[in-house]
Amino acid sequence: xxxxxxxxxxxxxxxxxxxxxxxxxxxxxxxxxxxxxxxxxxxxxxxxxxxxxxxxxxxx
Amino acid sequence: xxxxxxxxxxxxxxxxxxxxxxxxxxxxxxxxxxxxxxxxxxxxxxxxxxxxxxxxxxxxxxxxxxxxxxxxxxxxxxxxxxxxxxxxxxxxxxxxxxxxxxxxxxxxxxxxxxxxxxxxxxxxxxxxxxxxxxxxxxxxxxxxxxxxxxxxxxxxxxxxxxxxxxxxxxxxxxxxxxxxxxxxxxxxxxxxxxxxxxxxxxxxxxxxxxxxxxxxxxxxxxxxxxxxxxxxxxxxxxxxxxx
Numbered sequence: 001x002x003x004x005x006x007x008x009x010x011x012x013x014x015x016x017x018x019x020x021x022x023x024x025x026x027x028x029x030x031x032x033x034x035x036x037x038x039x040x041x042x043x044x045x046x047x048x049x050x051x052x053x054x055x056x057x058x059x060x
Numbered sequence: 061x062x063x064x065x066x067x068x069x070x071x072x073x074x075x076x077x078x079x080x081x082x083x084x085x086x087x088x089x090x091x092x093x094x095x096x097x098x099x100x101x102x103x104x105x106x107x108x109x110x111x112x113x114x115x116x117x118x119x120x121x122x123x124x125x126x127x128x129x130x131x132x133x134x135x136x137x138x139x140x141x142x143x144x145x146x147x148x149x150x151x152x153x154x155x156x157x158x159x160x161x162x163x164x165x166x167x168x169x170x171x172x173x174x175x176x177x178x179x180x181x182x183x184x185x186x187x188x189x190x191x192x193x194x195x196x197x198x199x200x201x202x203x204x205x206x207x208x209x210x211x212x213x214x215x216x217x218x219x220x221x222x223x224x225x226x227x228x229x230x231x232x233x234x235x236x237x238x239x240x241x242x243x244x245x246x247x248x249x250x251x252x253x254x255x256x257x258x259x260x261x262x263x264x265x266x267x268x269x270x271x272x273x274x275x276x277x278x279x280x281x282x283x284x285x286x287x288x289x290x291x292x293x294x295x296x297x298x299x300x301x302x303x
Contacts, residue, residue, distance in 0.1 A: 004153045005197065006162030019201055020158055020286070023228065027188050027288040030230075034219050056216060 066092055068103050069110040091126065093119045097134070100127075143301065145174065150296035155182050157290045161282030161297065163197030166249045170299030173246040175260075177232075177285060179293030180239035187239075188288045190228035193249070193256050193274045199284035200274060205229045207258075207272015214265045228286060229272035232262040239293070240264025245300075249280040256280045 001020065003012045012020065045055040069092055072078065094100035097120055104112035114131035126137040148170075153159045166173055181187040192199035209221040209230035221230045234240035244260030259271040274280070285295070 002156060003158045003160065004151070004156045005160040006149070006165075007151050009153075009156070012158070016158070019199075023190065023286050024288065026227075027190075030188065030221065031288075034221070038217065038219075059218075 066094070066103065067099060068106065068108070070108055071110055091117045091119050093121065096120065096122045100134075144303070146170070146299045146301060148173070148297040148299050150294060152292075152294040154292045155290045156292075157287050158284060159287075159295065160197065160199065160284040161194060161295070163194070163281055165194075165282040165297055166246065166280060168250050171248050171250075171302060172300040173249065174298040174300055175244045175246060175283065176241065176296045176298075177244075177293065178239070178241035178295075179232075179234070179285075179287065179291040181234060181237060181287065181289040181291045183237070183289045187232075187234035187291075188230070189232040189234070189242075190286045191231050191258075192228050192284045192286070193280040194282040194284055195278065195280060197282060200276075200280075201227050202276070203227050204275045205272060206275055207270065209233070209262075209268060209270040211262065211268030212266050219268075223272060229258070229270070231260070231270050231285070232264065233266075233268065234264040238265050239291075241293075242270070244270075246283070251277075252279040253277050 001012045001017050002009050003016055045052075050058065070082070072082065092100075092103065094103060100118050100120060104110055104116070110116075112129055114129060116129040118127050118129075118134070119125075120127060127134045128137060129135075149162065149165055151159075177189075179189070192201065192205070194200070203225040205223055205226040205228055207223045207226075207229040209223075210218065211221075211233045212218045219233070223229055231244075232240050232242050240263055242260050242262040244258050247257045247259075248254055249256045254277055255273050255275055257271070257273040260269070262268045262270060
């Protein structure tokens with residue numbers, strides 16, 4: 001795996017590669033959390049019987 | 061004193077013998093060149109010298125500027141200094157997941173910096189972007205980042221992302237292949253006795269704002285951008301002069 005520092009592209013050190021692996025995990029967790037949040041919000045709006053427009057008015 | 065520098069601006073009188081040396085002064089220096097403003101001032105108005113008047117031009121070697129005389133004072137042609145917004149460095153990158161500024165990008169020359177980042181992800185995966193502050197060119201990965209991001213998609217859906225004791229700060233959010241760009245102001249990064257703060261705006265298929273800080277009093281000399289999906293793009297760094 002590569003890293004670019006200024007104009008130089010080089011191989012990542014072991015430490016940098018490990019950090020990027022952690023970052024990717026964090027990105028995925030964040031994405032999942034956000035998707036879950038949107039899903040829950042949509043379900044709640046449906047439960048309340050609101051249209052998308054009404055929900056946008058309420059939350060906007 | 062350079063080869064073109066002169067110490068007088070002579071005038072000629074009727075019947076004077078015009079020598080090669082006289083002609084060379086005229087032919088060699090369209091705009092008179094002076095070593096300093098002192099030799100410039102001494103070159104006018106003396107016996108056999110041109111009277112200084114409005115419109116006179118001069119080049120000053122010491123400061124590398126062209127000046128004109130207004131009739132009352134010398135003024136510099138063009139900007140007298142580099143300006144308030146000065147390009148520091150920038151680069152393009154191709155299919156990279158991590159892009160770091162070169163060590164020493166932020167220096168004590170400027171207190172605040174403007175950074176522009178633009179990218180196009182190379183795949184259909186997530187395209188979140190985070191960033192870190194660098195010390196001697198290396199990103200700080202300690203859990204000392206605090207900040208947030210607000211992004212409203214083109215569908216009108218807002219996503220709020222907080223970062224507390226995080227190891228990086230949220231910045232942008234682009235579609236898998238559509239890309240995006242952001243502008244951020246980095247406040248006082250080189251101060252070793254204060255924390256570095258950042259605030260900015262992200263544009264993609266939608267838009268958002270982001271801000272944050274690294275809660276350690278230390279100096280930072282650059283940023284590192286981390287892409288969820290390898291990206292192609294560029295960044296530019298500008299110093300914001302105080303005057």
